[in-house]
Amino acid sequence: MVESKITVEKREIDNPVIETPSVTVDIVIFTIKDDELLVLLIKRKANPYMDTWAIPGGFIQVREKLHEAALRELKEETGVQNLFLEQLYTFGNPDRDPRKRVITVAYYALVSYDRLKPKAGCDAKEVNWFNVKDLPSLAFDHSEIISIAQERLCSKLDYSNVVFQLLPKEFTLTELQKVYEIILDRKLDKRNFRKRILSMNLLKETNKTKMEGYHRPAKLYSFKEDLHN
Amino acid sequence: MVESKITVEKREIDNPVIETPSVTVDIVIFTIKDDELLVLLIKRKANPYMDTWAIPGGFIQVREKLHEAALRELKEETGVQNLFLEQLYTFGNPDRDPRKRVITVAYYALVSYDRLKPKAGCDAKEVNWFNVKDLPSLAFDHSEIISIAQERLCSKLDYSNVVFQLLPKEFTLTELQKVYEIILDRKLDKRNFRKRILSMNLLKETNKTKMEGYHRPAKLYSFKEDLHN
DNA sequence: TGAATAGTGTCTTTCAGACAATATGCC
């Protein structure tokens, strides 16, 4: 913010052409399907990294907040608007984009798979969900961004209810536990999990049950509030 | 990263002139002196916010990493190079700078007061340390940045040893506790504090002691490693 | 009644927090 004389002089010496960096917003969009944690990727149609998979993103518009830019991108790709979205980190190494200096403010989001819009409507973009454990080679530093997002997501589980975004309105405790297990990539003890979750006092018991197969049906729960962070 | 047709079109409609945002790095520099948590501020000598206090910062140079830019700013202001420095958050509301769109990647740092360079050598900048509890009115959204930095610092205390940056190489447990108390802004129980800190196994007992007044001298400790996060 | 999942309780360990007496050094 403060314009230091020293800075300006150095810039002019190092780089006579005034070159301002571009700023983009990129989003790691997570969902869960078939017991796998998935990330949304888009195949690039232009250089650099033509035909390489990348996380969705784009330049910020002049009058828009960073968070709004992220929401916009998110909506373009998934059709979803209300969900968990949080700033992750800003990546700005000078060589992360071979063309020119591009600084990206990375966000991550959680989307319930069944709220997604039918895939890729009008635009011809190639879009796909990939298992985080089995990602293709990615453009730019997007691999790093995803792995940092994944770490952050894991640590968020401990002290927040973000994960509720990944579930339908009503769900069983087993389904909830499954989501935790998929994200953390390890098994949890059923009794301890239920004890902990219920003691958080975020869940509301409905009087419905869910039958799935020839066995005892499970109670359905919902969230008390829509707070999600 | 991905250049979406939709995005480009919208930008052209909303704003025919291509206007790229500027990117700065701003730093909240904390230190402790006389039992107070201080923040370094600089009085602006240009508009906007001429003569208003602000946290130090500046434009990033074309070939420099974000972290390096923060280090450079930090060194310019404090003369200190090796310390705790961490990215805090990126602030980019379109109206945070009245001139034009400026996005700032905020960092925060901890500096031991006695490693600081003698204040403001050659440059005529007006620089000063302020108690975080008694800050003047600040330029831009710098108040918000500082308060977020302060929150982050508090929560970092629980699970890291960042605070060790604020102490000389060798220090007593009472001094260490004082630093915690100043940052958290509350008293801690001496026995519980010592129990917890020592159980972290980060401290090395030296065989020196420190006399200060007419009473029992205290053992000096140092850190086992230079890891600081 | 068999198959399949839902649902539940106890014990142990660990950690945080409340709380007060003794030790050491110098005047």
Added chain:
DNA sequence: GGCATATTGTCTGAAAGACACTATTCA
């Protein structure tokens, strides 16, 4: 001895983790 700070341990309550049996539904 007096003063001032350093140093130390116990108890209690809460939370996390290990661990196994009963309940319910339908074929």
